[in-house]
Amino acid sequence: MCAVSGLRLMAVHAHPDDEASKGAATMAKYAAEGHEVMVVTLTGGERGDILNPAMDLPGIKERMVEVRREEMAKAAVALGVQHRWLGYIDSGLPEGDPLPPLPEGCFALVPLEESTGKLVEVVREFRPHVMITYDERGGYPHPDHIRCHEVSMAAFEAAGDPDRYPEAGDPWTVSKIYYTHGFIRDRMVLFSEEFEKHGQESPFAEWLSKWDPSRGDLMGRVTTQVTSGEYFAQRDEALRAHATQIDPNGMFFAVPMDWQQRLWPTDEFELARTRVKTAIPETDLFAGIVDDQPGGDAS
Numbered sequence: 519m520c521a522v523s524g525l526r527l528m529a530v531h532a533h534p535d536d537e538a539s540k541g542a543a544t545m546a547k548y549a550a551e552g553h554e555v556m557v558v559t560l561t562g563g564e565r566g567d568i569l570n571p572a573m574d575l576p577g578i579k580e581r582m583v584e585v586r587r588e589e590m591a592k593a594a595v596a597l598g599v600q601h602r603w604l605g606y607i608d609s610g611l612p613e614g615d616p617l618p619p620l621p622e623g624c625f626a627l628v629p630l631e632e633s634t635g636k637l638v639e640v641v642r643e644f645r646p647h648v649m650i651t652y653d654e655r656g657g658y659p660h661p662d663h664i665r666c667h668e669v670s671m672a673a674f675e676a677a678g679d680p681d682r683y684p685e686a687g688d689p690w691t692v693s694k695i696y697y698t699h700g701f702i703r704d705r706m707v708l709f710s711e712e713f714e715k716h717g718q719e720s721p722f723a724e725w726l727s728k729w730d731p732s733r734g735d736l737m738g739r740v741t742t743q744v745t746s747g748e749y750f751a752q753r754d755e756a757l758r759a760h761a762t763q764i765d766p767n768g769m770f771f772a773v774p775m776d777w778q779q780r781l782w783p784t785d786e787f788e789l790a791r792t793r794v795k796t797a798i799p800e801t802d803l804f805a806g807i808v809d810d811q812p813g814g815d816a817s
């Protein structure tokens with residue numbers, strides 16, 4: 519629990535549904551505790567495939583943009599967060615060898631200076647104390663995820679600088695920025711062992727067998743674990759809201775809720791930059807924040 523209430527948290531995500539699978543329970547928790555939480559989605563997810571066989575229905579693909587907007591609105595309600603679109607076009611995940619060029623006009627091809635300016639405008643309007651984004655590898659090798667990292671870091675640097683983007687509103691200095699880490703090997707191992715204990719096959723066996731030990735576990739980079747088990751049900755509701763993208767019989771829902779809450783009731787983050795003093799490890803994204811900025815209205 520942090521000392522100050524009414525602080526603001528902004529999570530920047532590449533596509534609608536990313537917010538539901540990366541740090542979602544933590545956002546629901548902070549919103550429930552009286553903080554303001556905003557999800558910014560950079561692209562419309564136009565190039566997402568239908569990943570739920572039950573939703574592969576006639577007409578859905580044709581109105582994908584609209585469908586994903588509806589899904590995102592439901593997910594934001596489930597988490598209790600505000601939501602903004604930055605309005606860029608999904609770059610798609612290039613596949614093949616050699617990789618095909620990125621489609622014209624897509625987000626990953628927009629000059630960084632330009633997309634940063636748009637994000638800076640939203641940062642200066644919402645004035646978050648803390649931002650969340652992906653690590654330098656995007657957490658997942660999608661060009662929009664890598665770009666999400668780049669644009670978030672650039673906006674974190676620029677938003678407080680009056681000489682940058684002067685037309686984008688009054689400067690606001692964000693205190694901290696985190697990377698969200700979802701694919702933690704230790705967590706998968708723990709759940710796998712629990713499945714074995716119960717004489718069941720682990721749904722993570724294949725994922726773990728493909729694990730490249732030279733990569734090292736992301737757990738080594740985690741600085742901050744936020745206890746959010748109480749909000750896992752809201753996270754799952756947000757995931758299910760993205761009905762075309764999430765298979766209700768898939769890996770996201772494979773682990774019984776009570777195991778998750780008992781064995782691993784936290785979300786994992788890495789403190790990437792901070793302008794306030796804090797002690798690692800942390801259990802609160804707002805740790806060290808005192809709202810003393812001019813114009814700050816936390817009470």
Ligand SMILES: [Zn+2]
Binds near residue numbers: 532536660663
């Ligand atoms: Zn994504």
